[in-house]
Amino acid sequence: MSNKPLIVLWGSPNSGKTIATVKLAQALAAHRKNVLVIFSDALCPSVAAIVPGQANEQKSLGELLSLPSLAQEDLLHYSLALKGSPHLAFLGYKKGDHVFSYADYSRERAVDLLTLARHTADVVLVDCASYVSSYLLSTVALELADVIFRFHNCDLKSLMFYASYLPLLSDARFQHAETIPILSNVKPGQDNRAYSQVVGGIQFLLPHVAALEQQSLEARLMDPLPPGKDATLYQEGISHMMRLIIPEDVQKSHKSTAAATSKASVAPWFRKQLELWRGDRK
Ligand SMILES: Nc1ncnc2c1ncn2[C@@H]1O[C@H](COP(=O)(O)OP(=O)(O)OP(=O)(O)O)[C@@H](O)[C@H]1O
Numbered sequence: 001m002s003n004k005p006l007i008v009l010w011g012s013p014n015s016g017k018t019i020a021t022v023k024l025a026q027a028l029a030a031h032r033k034n035v036l037v038i039f040s041d042a043l044c045p046s047v048a049a050i051v052p053g054q055a056n057e058q059k060s061l062g063e064l065l066s067l068p069s070l071a072q073e074d075l076l077h078y079s080l081a082l083k084g085s086p087h088l089a090f091l092g093y094k095k096g097d098h099v100f101s102y103a104d105y106s107r108e109r110a111v112d113l114l115t116l117a118r119h120t121a122d123v124v125l126v127d128c129a130s131y132v133s134s135y136l137l138s139t140v141a142l143e144l145a146d147v148i149f150r151f152h153n154c155d156l157k158s159l160m161f162y163a164s165y166l167p168l169l170s171d172a173r174f175q176h177a178e179t180i181p182i183l184s185n186v187k188p189g190q191d192n193r194a195y196s197q198v199v200g201g202i203q204f205l206l207p208h209v210a211a212l213e214q215q216s217l218e219a220r221l222m223d224p225l226p227p228g229k230d231a232t233l234y235q236e237g238i239s240h241m242m243r244l245i246i247p248e249d250v251q252k253s254h255k256s257t258a259a260a261t262s263k264a265s266v267a268p269w270f271r272k273q274l275e276l277w278r279g280d281r282k
């Protein structure tokens with residue numbers, strides 16, 4: 001894996017990709033990683049539903065992709081620096097956007113955007129649309145990813161989704177990433193062992209957490225999860241994902257958790273980018 005990993009979360013519709021992207025981004029940020037999250041789904045713009053208090057500040061990913069040329073300053077200008085989370089920035093479609101809001105963009109533009117993103121943040125997470133091919137940015141992210149977390153639900157709908165869409169990803173250009181299948185939103189009583197066998201290669205799962213469903217409903221996903229058995233299991237799943245992305249860093253920062261939260265731990269170069277993101281640079 002390169003130093004600046006590009007991580008994709010993809011899978012069946014409604015399987016918990018967006019929720020897990022937010023929780024994984026927060027976990028990485030707590031380990032001092034400067035994380036840029038790209039929400040590439042134009043069908044249901046997510047950012048305004050995750051941080052409603054900052055929706056008015058948000059600039060659209062669609063507009064960024066349609067600019068005549070693309071530079072790092074543009075990427076920073078369009079990324080939303082999150083209040084209270086100095087290591088996190090979000091980039092996504094804006095509330096009210098639809099498929100005709102912006103001009104078409106090229107495959108090269110999608111490659112340029114993801115390449116710039118990797119040069120800007122320590123970790124780039126891409127929350128992908130389930131559709132393959134119709135959303136160019138999601139498709140290119142699947143091609144360029146270092147790791148693809150593939151979300152499965154324990155139901156027939158998810159099996160049908162994969163029966164239709166996995167053949168589209170059999171092309172050689174999608175074979176570079178390490179692919180990690182995950183059973184997601186697993187509810188009590190669901191036969192996850194049977195689905196694990198069908199899917200194959202399942203190392204861990206993300207359980208259904210009632211409090212998480214509530215956070216999603218109330219646009220409070222940035223809040224910490226209240227303690228509970230299911231919440232602990234969910235966070236263990238997120239930690240597992242994090243160890244697959246930044247194994248050494250997780251071990252190191254376990255030894256020195258205090259340093260992880262200190263302001264001095266932010267690399268000066270990235271702090272400058274964050275100031276730019278916030279627009280408070282003199
Ligand atoms: N682990 C979980 N615990 C509780 N509810 C969950 C969990 N994961 C997903 N959900 C439920 O599923 C819904 C969809 O989650 P989310 O938006 O993250 O899925 P998605 O895969 O991003 O969907 P889409 O395909 O529409 O982008 C949530 O609103 C929530 O109700």
Ligand SMILES: [Mg+2]
Binds near residue numbers: 017
């Ligand atoms: Mg989603």
